Amino acid sequence: MRLEKIIARSRIVELGSPDITSALEELLEVSINRFPNLKQDVLLKGLLQRESTMTTYLGNGVALPHVRVKLGGERRYILAVGRSVAGIRHDGTKADEAINLIFMLLADDRARDYLQVLAALARIIDDADFVKTLLTAPKLDDVYERLYSAFGGMTARPVQVQQNSMNRTMIAEAERVAKGTACGMIMVFGDTFNSGVELGHWSSKIKSLLVTRNLVDSSQAQGKFAEVIQVRSFSSQRLAQLRSAIVVGLTRGIISFDDRICCLAGLTGNNQFDTIVVVDVGREFQTLLTQNTDLLPDDVKPEVFERVIAVASELAIEGREGKPVGSLFVLGDNAHVEKLTKPLVLNPFYGYKEEDRNILNPFMDETIKEFSSIDGAFVIRGDGVVISAGSLIQAADSHALPGGLGARHSAAAAISVATNCISIAISSSTGQVTLFRRGVMLTLMEKGKMAKV
Numbered sequence: 156m157r158l159e160k161i162i163a164r165s166r167i168v169e170l171g172s173p174d175i176t177s178a179l180e181e182l183l184e185v186s187i188n189r190f191p192n193l194k195q196d197v198l199l200k201g202l203l204q205r206e207s208t209m210t211t212y213l214g215n216g217v218a219l220p221h222v223r224v225k226l227g228g229e230r231r232y233i234l235a236v237g238r239s240v241a242g243i244r245h246d247g248t249k250a251d252e253a254i255n256l257i258f259m260l261l262a263d264d265r266a267r268d269y270l271q272v273l274a275a276l277a278r279i280i281d282d283a284d285f286v287k288t289l290l291t292a293p294k295l296d297d298v299y300e301r302l303y304s305a306f307g308g309m310t311a312r313p314v315q316v317q318q319n320s321m322n323r324t325m326i327a328e329a330e331r332v333a334k335g336t337a338c339g340m341i342m343v344f345g346d347t348f349n350s351g352v353e354l355g356h357w358s359s360k361i362k363s364l365l366v367t368r369n370l371v372d373s374s375q376a377q378g379k380f381a382e383v384i385q386v387r388s389f390s391s392q393r394l395a396q397l398r399s400a401i402v403v404g405l406t407r408g409i410i411s412f413d414d415r416i417c418c419l420a421g422l423t424g425n426n427q428f429d430t431i432v433v434v435d436v437g438r439e440f441q442t443l444l445t446q447n448t449d450l451l452p453d454d455v456k457p458e459v460f461e462r463v464i465a466v467a468s469e470l471a472i473e474g475r476e477g478k479p480v481g482s483l484f485v486l487g488d489n490a491h492v493e494k495l496t497k498p499l500v501l502n503p504f505y506g507y508k509e510e511d512r513n514i515l516n517p518f519m520d521e522t523i524k525e526f527s528s529i530d531g532a533f534v535i536r537g538d539g540v541v542i543s544a545g546s547l548i549q550a551a552d553s554h555a556l557p558g559g560l561g562a563r564h565s566a567a568a569a570i571s572v573a574t575n576c577i578s579i580a581i582s583s584s585t586g587q588v589t590l591f592r593r594g595v596m597l598t599l600m601e602k603g604k605m606a607k608v
C-alpha cells in the first residue's frame with residue numbers, strides 16, 4: 156500500500172476541540188461525508204472503545220486512533236489528520252503532555268496489510284523532528300505537502316553517491332572485489348547516507364541488495380536495487396546490521412546459505428563508503444547448518460520474525476528506564492511450546508483482541524517493552540499474536556552453553572530442541588541478543604557492540 160494514496164488535503168483540519176471525543180467527531184465529519192453508508196456514532200464508539208483498552212498515543216504529542224470497519228466499495232483506508240496548536244488532554248499522555256496531532260485511520264475489515272500500514276504510519280510520525288515541522292508549518296497546505304512527501308517514501312530525494320571520488324572508487328572496488336571473489340551479490344549499507352542511496356551508473360551485473368533501517372517503498376527502489384532489506388537497528392557501527400540483514404535475507408529466501416556476499420558500508424550518516432567486506436554466509440552461520448537448513452519454523456511468518464528481532468535489539472540497546480533488561484521470546488510451534496510452559500504470573504495479554512496483541516501492531520512495541528520486566532518468556536504464535544508473557548519454560552535442559560550464560564539462555568536452547576520453535580534471548584548482564592534454533596545458538600548482537608545514535 157502506497158501511503159501517499161490514503162492522504163487527502165480535504166481531510167487535514169485545524170482542530171478546535173479541547174477533548175479527544177469531540178476532536179474525533181471533527182475528524183469523522185470530514186472523513187465520512189463522501190461515504191453515506193458510514194455512521195459517525197458507530198465509528199466513534201469503535202475508536203473510543205479501542206482507546207479504552209489500549210491507548211493509541213505514540214508520544215511527542217501524536218496520537219494514532221484507528222478502527223476497522225466495513226468501508227464498502229474499493230476503498231481500504233481513510234486517513235484524517237487534525238492539528239491542535241492549543242493541545243488536547245488525554246489519558247494516555249504524561250502529565251505535562253498534550254496531543255497536538257491526531258492521525259485517525261479507518262481501515263476496511265478486508266484490508267490485509269492493516270498492521271503493516273499502521274506500523275509504517277507509526278514509524279513516520281514517531282519522529283520528533285518531523286512532528287515539529289508539521290506543527291510549525293504555516294498553513295495546512297504545507298502540512299499536506301510535508302506528509303505527502305514523507306508518505307511517498309524516505310527515498311524521495313536520493314543522493315547520487317558517485318558524486319565524490321572516494322565513493323566512486325569504493326563502488327568500483329566493491330564491484331572488482333565481488334567479481335574477483337565470485338560473490339553472487341553486493342550488499343550496500345544504505346544508512347551510510349542521510350537521504351537515501353542511489354548507485355548511479357551501476358555497471359555490474361552482480362545482484363545488488365540494499366540494507367537500510369529507513370522505510371523504502373520497494374517499487375521506488377526497483378531498477379536501482381534488486382532487493383531491499385529493512386532492518387531496525389540503532390548502531391552507528393559500519394556493519395552492525397550485517398547479521399540481522401543476512402538472517403532476514405535468509406528467511407525471505409533472498410539469500411541462501413551457499414551465497415558469498417560482498418558488503419559495501421560506511422559509518423551511519425557519514426555519506427562516505429569506507430569498508431568492503433566479503434562474507435561467506437555458510438561459514439558465518441555455520442552453527443545453524445545442521446542437516447536441516449530451514450532457519451524459520453514452517454508456521455512463522457518472516458515479517459513476524461523480523462519484528463521480534465527488531466524489538467529484541469531495541470530492548471537490548473535501550474533497556475528500560477535506564478536499566479538493562481533481559482528477556483526471552485519463543486516464536487512458533489505453539490501447540491508444542493504450550494505443553495512445555497507454565498504461567499509464572501497472570502497472563503497480561505488475557506482478554507486483548509488478537510489484532511491488538513499482534514507483535515506486528517506498532518502499539519505492541521511499548522507493551523512488550525513494558526512487560527519485559529516480568530520474569531519468564533514471551534510466547535508468540537507464528538502469525539505474530541502474543542500468546543503470553545511471564546511463562547516459565549519447562550523443557551528439559553541438556554545443553555552446555557558457553558560460560559556466563561545462565562538459566563534464561565538454557566531455557567531458550569532447551570525449548571528450541573524440544574519443539575520446532577525459534578527462540579531469542581536478550582541477556583540482562585551483557586546486552587547480547589542470541590538466537591536459538593534446534594539448540595544451536597547464533598549471536599545476533601554482541602556484547603556492548605551497539606550504541607544508540
Ligand SMILES: Nc1ncnc2c1ncn2[C@@H]1O[C@H](COP(=O)(O)OP(=O)(O)OP(=O)(O)O)[C@@H](O)[C@H]1O
Pocket residue numbers: 481482483529530531532546547548549559560561562563564565566581582583584585
Ligand atoms: N526456564 C525459564 N523460563 C523462562 N524464563 C526463565 C527461565 N529461567 C530463567 N528465566 C528468566 O531469566 C532470568 C535470569 O536468569 P539467569 O540470570 O540465570 O539467566 P541468564 O541466562 O544468565 O541471563 P542474563 O544474562 O539475563 O542474566 C530469570 O529472572 C527469569 O526471568
